[in-house]
Amino acid sequence: MIDHEVQFKRFLQKQGLKLTPSRARILEAAFTMHEHFDAEKLHDLIKADNVSLATVYRTLPLLLEAGLISRTVRIGGRDRFEHILGHPRHAHWLCENCQAVIETDLSALQSAITKEAKALKFDIQQISLNITGLCWKCKDSANDSQ
Amino acid sequence: MIDHEVQFKRFLQKQGLKLTPSRARILEAAFTMHEHFDAEKLHDLIKADNVSLATVYRTLPLLLEAGLISRTVRIGGRDRFEHILGHPRHAHWLCENCQAVIETDLSALQSAITKEAKALKFDIQQISLNITGLCWKCKDSANDSQ
DNA sequence: GAGTTTGTTGCAAATGATTCTCAAATGAAA
DNA sequence: TTTCATTTGAGAATCATTTGCAACAAACTC
Structure with missing residues (x-):
């Protein structure tokens, strides 16, 4: 399991939540994306795997709290995020x-x-x-x- | 005419726009407000003067461009602003x-x-x-x- | 002054990102 | 396998912000 996946799993467990396939997929997508992304762009990347946009919106705050991504700028009425790599x-x-x-x-x-x-x-x-x-x-x- | 009103008027004229009563009222309200405000809070202050919320929304970007207010934080899905005083x-x-x-x-x-x-x-x-x-x-x- | 042009406004309707609802699915634990 | 809490997708709902529109207004033209 990749570094940030471990981190996310730990974070979730602490809250009594689980690292489900959907969540893992969202996390992975957030980390393959090498520029800023918004909820929809991330969803585009993984909708083939049958992950709903609602779940993306539900997971983003978790990743935020876990310190794995950060909210950066807001463009065209959309929040944008980027992953954090310890950079x-x-x-x-x-x-x-x-x-x-x-x-x-x-x-x-x-x-x-x-x-x-x-x-x-x-x-x-x-x-x-x-x-x-x-x-x-x-x-x-x-x-x-x- | 107050300092910032002059500034706003100049800015508007440069764009071929006018300092209308509504706009002046909005500007004034933005400057009487001594904390952050959002569109609705500002509108509450001046709706008695028959200035519509739409006009508030239309004027805010102008004040922003004119450098008279700035967008600060976003809370509860609402943009917040504050006036700039040269501070x-x-x-x-x-x-x-x-x-x-x-x-x-x-x-x-x-x-x-x-x-x-x-x-x-x-x-x-x-x-x-x-x-x-x-x-x-x-x-x-x-x-x-x- | 009458007519024209251009910007402005309030109102109501539209938009669109985000959130919520709900019933079904999942999964750990007993 | 039953239980019980969590999660999920789909679609509906929400709500800040935008926009279309018809009526207005001020500045110009003739």
């Missing part, structure tokens, strides 16, 4: 124009945030730094038109 | 349990972010740093129960 967390730069998402390392800020958390006695589950604006491509074209 | 931007700490929102200064991180933006040639419109987890109250009670 350092990163910031998301979202272009308002072309909706490109650029990722950068967050470690430079991490310590400042952790320090603040200690002061607040806040138990961090997720950090999400999103910066919206215009990417270099759209910044240039905005100068031309408009 | 330094702040981080939002959202308790998953009691849904309290704590705000802290963001200036410590600002320079690191700006630096990164320069490297990416990214034109920043909004920075949003949201940290979810448990506030000190809920952290303690989580230890007891569950």
Whole structure:
């Protein structure tokens, strides 16, 4: 069993829940996806295995709580997620124009945030730094038109 | 005319739009509100003046673009906003349990972010740093129960 | 001033992501 | 195999947000 599957199983057991085939499939799909994904995109990947969209929506919060995925940006009214690999967390730069998402390392800020958390006695589950604006491509074209 | 009203008017004119009574009312309401607000809460404040919720929804993106308000956290499926006063931007700490929102200064991180933006040639419109987890109250009670 | 153009609004209806309901399926445990 | 709690797919329901539309309004044109 893969690393993150073990982790998920443990998490579920702690809550008296089971690692069912559907859940395992959803987890696997979340980890094969190498970009951001939303509920529907993930479902597309596994609907052939007869896993319903409802189950995807039910499982996503579990993966979130288990710390295996994180909610990143919200685009077009849809929540997007990405898996966590033990990689350092990163910031998301979202272009308002072309909706490109650029990722950068967050470690430079991490310590400042952790320090603040200690002061607040806040138990961090997720950090999400999103910066919206215009990417270099759209910044240039905005100068031309408009 | 108040400062931010001038700013909004200028912004609108640049787009060939007008500062109508409804829009002015919405702007004013957004600035009297001293906490976060969502579309409905803002509408409650001004519906007596016969401004429809639809118009609120239509105006919010304009205020956003004009840089007068910012979208902060999303709670209970609703987008929340807050006005910008030229104050330094702040981080939002959202308790998953009691849904309290704590705000802290963001200036410590600002320079690191700006630096990164320069490297990416990214034109920043909004920075949003949201940290979810448990506030000190809920952290303690989580230890007891569950 | 009458007519035209363009932006605006409230209302009601539409949209669409997410959640819920429910009856059937599953699975661990006794 | 009976029990009992959990899970599931399918479809219905929910609810924030958008949109279409007809009536309005302000700015221009002639």
